[in-house]
Amino acid sequence: MTGRGRGKPCKAKSPDAEGAKRKTRLDKIKQVPLPSSQDDTEKENETANKRKPKQKQVNHGEEKPSVQNAREEANLRTNKEDTKTPAKGTNAKTCADRTKPMERFAVEPEKPGRTIKRCGGKAKAGEQNPEVMTKMKSDIPNDTTKASTPKAKACGGKAKPRVKFAEETPETQLEHAEAKTRKVPEEEKLGKAKTCADEAKLMEESIERAITPKDKTAVDSILNTTLKNLKIKKNDRSKASQVVNEITDNIIKHLKQNTQCFKEVEEPLRSGSYYENLKISSPDEFDVMVPILVERINVEPFGDDGAFYSVALKRGNSLLKTFQENDILCASKMLQEFREEVKKCVKKYKEWVVTKKKPGCPAVTLTREVESVTISLDVVLCLKVKSSWPSFTKEGLKIEGWLGAKVRQDHRLKPYYLVPKYEGKGNVENDNGVLAKDIWRVSFSHVEKAILLNHGSEKTCCEREGASCCRKDCLKLLKHLLSLLKENDSSFDKFCSYHAKTTLFHACCSRTKDSDWKASDLSLCFHLLLEDFEGHLQRGELPNFFIPSQNLISGPGRKKCKHLADRIKEERHKGFPIFRQQLHVKGLV
DNA sequence: CCAGGCTAAACAAG
DNA sequence: CTTGTTTAGCCTGG
Numbered sequence: 001m002t003g004r005g006r007g008k009p010c011k012a013k014s015p016d017a018e019g020a021k022r023k024t025r026l027d028k029i030k031q032v033p034l035p036s037s038q039d040d041t042e043k044e045n046e047t048a049n050k051r052k053p054k055q056k057q058v059n060h061g062e063e064k065p066s067v068q069n070a071r072e073e074a075n076l077r078t079n080k081e082d083t084k085t086p087a088k089g090t091n092a093k094t095c096a097d098r099t100k101p102m103e104r105f106a107v108e109p110e111k112p113g114r115t116i117k118r119c120g121g122k123a124k125a126g127e128q129n130p131e132v133m134t135k136m137k138s139d140i141p142n143d144t145t146k147a148s149t150p151k152a153k154a155c156g157g158k159a160k161p162r163v164k165f166a167e168e169t170p171e172t173q174l175e176h177a178e179a180k181t182r183k184v185p186e187e188e189k190l191g192k193a194k195t196c197a198d199e200a201k202l203m204e205e206s207i208e209r210a211i212t213p214k215d216k217t218a219v220d221s222i223l224n225t226t227l228k229n230l231k232i233k234k235n236d237r238s239k240a241s242q243v244v245n246e247i248t249d250n251i252i253k254h255l256k257q258n259t260q261c262f263k264e265v266e267e268p269l270r271s272g273s274y275y276e277n278l279k280i281s282s283p284d285e286f287d288v289m290v291p292i293l294v295e296r297i298n299v300e301p302f303g304d305d306g307a308f309y310s311v312a313l314k315r316g317n318s319l320l321k322t323f324q325e326n327d328i329l330c331a332s333k334m335l336q337e338f339r340e341e342v343k344k345c346v347k348k349y350k351e352w353v354v355t356k357k358k359p360g361c362p363a364v365t366l367t368r369e370v371e372s373v374t375i376s377l378d379v380v381l382c383l384k385v386k387s388s389w390p391s392f393t394k395e396g397l398k399i400e401g402w403l404g405a406k407v408r409q410d411h412r413l414k415p416y417y418l419v420p421k422y423e424g425k426g427n428v429e430n431d432n433g434v435l436a437k438d439i440w441r442v443s444f445s446h447v448e449k450a451i452l453l454n455h456g457s458e459k460t461c462c463e464r465e466g467a468s469c470c471r472k473d474c475l476k477l478l479k480h481l482l483s484l485l486k487e488n489d490s491s492f493d494k495f496c497s498y499h500a501k502t503t504l505f506h507a508c509c510s511r512t513k514d515s516d517w518k519a520s521d522l523s524l525c526f527h528l529l530l531e532d533f534e535g536h537l538q539r540g541e542l543p544n545f546f547i548p549s550q551n552l553i554s555g556p557g558r559k560k561c562k563h564l565a566d567r568i569k570e571e572r573h574k575g576f577p578i579f580r581q582q583l584h585v586k587g588l589v
Numbered sequence: 590c591c592a593g594g595c596t597a598a599a600c601a602a603g
Numbered sequence: 604c605t606t607g608t609t610t611a612g613c614c615t616g617g
Contacts, residue, residue, distance in 0.1 A: 234599050234610075241611060275612080277597065453597090453613095462597085 219523050219575050223477060226579045229588055230280040230476055239370050240283040244377050247352055247366065248288050251379060254345035255290070261319050261334075262341060266291045266384065271445040273479075273497065276452045280476050286377045287363075289445065290338075291384040291417065294320065297329070299390065299418075302430055302439040305550040306392025309418065309442065310434045311383065325438075329383075331420035332437040338381040339364050359426060360437075362419040382443060383418040390416075390442065396546040397447070402457055402512040411450065417443040444546045448501070461514045469517040474526045475504045478533065484578050485567055492564055494556040502552060503533045505545040530572050537565035 248268055255262040272287030273279045298312040311329040313320060323334040339357065342364045346352045355365040355376075363378035389412055399408050418440035426437030452472065460466025478500040486492045507529050511517065517525050536542040540558045544550040553561055571578055583589040 231599070237599085237611070245611090270612080464596090 215575060222576050222579050223523055223526060225583055227473055230480055232279060232283050237283045240375055243370055244286045247349060251342055251345050255341060259341050261322060261337060264292060264319060269446060271449050276449050278472060278475060280480055282373060284373055284375050289380045289382045291382050293384045302434060306390060306547045307441055307550040308439045310439050328434055328438060330438040331440050335381055335420040342379055360422050362421040380419055384415050385418060386415045392547045392549055395548050398509050402508050411447045419443050457512055457514050467514060468519040469514050470519045470522045470525050471508060471517050473522060474529045475500060477526050478529060484582060491560055495564060499542060499552055502542055502545050503536060507532045527572060530568055534565040534568050537561040
């Protein structure tokens with residue numbers, strides 16, 4: 001679905017650059033009405049002819065180790081999934097555990113830890129990463145995961161166990177391969193090798209028993225089939241995006257033309273999983289932030305976790321004065337007015353319905369049916385703040401080891417956003433007499449999106465000539481797992497996909513290299529990601545990736561956290577029966 | 590401001 | 604499997 005040109009890093013400073021870019025797309029849509037039309041000779045000419053070997057030879061620059069910053073988009077992923085609660089001074093130290101993944105293994109007895117890597121992905125021996133090879137020579141050369149395609153149903157759920165390669169670790173192949181890819185990063189040898197090696201030894205047998213190649217192949221198969229099933233159909237995407245873009249454009253137009261207070265809204269920032277290429281199953285949820293630049297403001301923390309703030313207007317800002325009370329920009333007033341305007345506009349489009357206001361939720365949610373599926377669009381008012389990020393973010397976004405210090409700095413030079421979101425009762429006051437309903441929560445959705453779209457430690461990660469990684473697939477699977485678990489147990493309803501996303505971010509910071517996430521190691525990587533998530537749940541601590549002092553899972557309570565951790569562990573150990581069952585229901589296995 | 594170029598991802602074909 | 608085509612979304616040069 002979405003792609004973003006990586007062509008050039010567009011520095012965050014040019015706020016204008018985002019003008020009417022989408023115009024083109026809309027035009028295109030118009031003139032190409034039917035996918036099935038066969039009269040499009042000219043279409044073919046235009047495309048087929050001129051476009052073929054598009055390769056981006058450009059910017060293989062060297063200046064940045066990893067990513068170029070995408071651009072400032074923004075949003076918040078809010079409402080429906082919100083469960084954040086001020087973290088009673090949690091001040092999670094979490095970074096500690098993040099940075100030393102190995103320790104977990106010592107603590108957790110039965111679990112295979114990364115040793116499992118040996119059984120790792122379908123990787124052909126030749127592409128195993130060096131770490132693995134040096135550590136344990138007995139990799140199993142599973143052929144590929146052969147994600148049993150949908151049709152392979154007969155054998156009820158698991159693909160043919162590719163037995164043969166079971167025991168006879170073909171040393172020869174490995175040595176061979178090893179010789180070829182012998183680049184072995186330094187830190188890896190020095191840093192981890194020691195601990196890993198021991199553990200590898202120790203756990204070797206037990207793992208060999210616990211996860212036989214057969215199981216492993218079956219797991220690979222389930223994960224890959226599940227992923228395939230989570231893909232969004234091209235047609236669905238096309239239809240959904242068309243209606244969503246249309247209404248979005250019209251809302252923006254309305255705000256600019258027919259309102260005073262909102263006439264300065266900027267271009268919408270498309271965020272959330274659809275625009276991060278992480279939407280699963282169906283394109284039925286869209287998030288669009290509608291930013292208003294605010295200058296000359298005072299931003300003061302509300303509560304102690306650093307996620308919520310009150311906003312005071314200094315002089316100027318005439319347009320927003322009307323939402324002011326005692327110098328405070330009242331989120332509730334502003335959102336209410338925004339909502340009215342959106343409703344006014346949407347009234348003209350009969351297919352769309354504005355859903356009822358939910359307390360504390362920053363989104364104006366619109367829904368409509370497209371071919372019997374309900375699509376929802378969250379339109380979120382937000383303030384765009386160009387000054388430096390709140391000090392609570394100082395220890396957040398620890399991506400230096402993963403994406404590099406320069407990328408971090410680039411992101412931190414971008415604006416941040418505030419959305420009219422609060423928790424608990426709106427009429428609760430803080431010391432300064434500000435009501436909860438009038439406070440704002442920070443949002444870094446634009447950075448989340450930028451990172452996910454440019455997520456490799458190498459610049460070429462997942463690009464045509466680079467290796468592909470499984471970071472996003474792992475996240476899709478985790479989101480899917482979480483949503484299936486939630487379906488079956490309503491006590492999990494305070495957990496949301498943002499928890500999954502945050503877990504991935506933390507995981508990427510502890511396993512920083514692209515080779516830690518090789519596409520061929522999907523089942524291993526997913527396994528480790530689940531262990532990470534279970535760890536957060538067990539400890540009852542999942543720090544906001546940007547604001548470490550905010551614990552995202554203080555809401556659900558320890559008991560529910562542990563329960564969820566146990567359920568996930570169970571799925572992991574049993575080879576994901578919940579995925580299997582799901583595939584079964586859909587007749588895909 | 591916008592036309593045109595580029596990307597990721599779905600998908601079709603071999 | 605590999606290779607090519609299509610298309611929504613994004614970016615830039617002019």
